[in-house]
Amino acid sequence: MEYKVQPVLWQDASEQLKTLRKAVYVLEWRLPESTEFDKRDSKAVHVLLFSEDNTPVATGRLTRGGEIGRIAVLPSHRNLTVYKTLFAALLRLADMHNIDKIHLQSELGSVDYHREKGFQPVGPVFMEAGIAMQKMVCQRQNFSYPDVRHIH
Known part of the structure; x- marks a missing residue:
């Protein structure tokens, strides 16, 4: 399967980012929603991965300080291709921002x-x-x- 990668800002894609992260961290892992979202979201660059039918299936973020995190991949898409695609996109962003x-x-x-x-x-x-x-x-x-x- 081919995945489309899109770097996004929180202001432009917060609903899609929240939906993915809630599905993984709040519903699946049962972590408190209050710990999942923080002030760094609005300042970070995020990556969204879309499946062939244009459905968001994965996300991750890169903060200004170079922290990669908030990796959320829907269970049906947890495979090496998705993770490699997601991390490659985050590392390209790190390179672009001289991190x-x-x-x-x-x-x-x-x-x-x-x-x-x-x-x-x-x-x-x-x-x-x-x-x-x-x-x-x-x-x-x-x-x-x-x-x-x-x-x-």
Whole structure:
């Protein structure tokens, strides 16, 4: 299947972005909606992936500080092609914005995996929506596509 990629701003596509993220994080993962949306949404660049019938099936965001996050992929589209397409689009945006360090937030169980991929922990462990998380960073040129098992 071929996917269409579209970089979007929150102001222009918030309804589509909210729908995808609510489906994954609020309904599927049962996380509080209040933790899913934050002030950084309006300042970040987002990516939407559309299926062949023009239905939004995935999204992710890149903040001005270089953090990739809020990856939400509908269950029926969780495959390597979607994840690679989504991350490639986010990395192109990082290149366009001259971002040289990629940041992410990792669940504690995935920290070792990300270390093997060149990420280093930054700061203390913190809680987000009841989940222990660790901020991590790596040089843009060292970023490799994540294993899908460590995202959903």
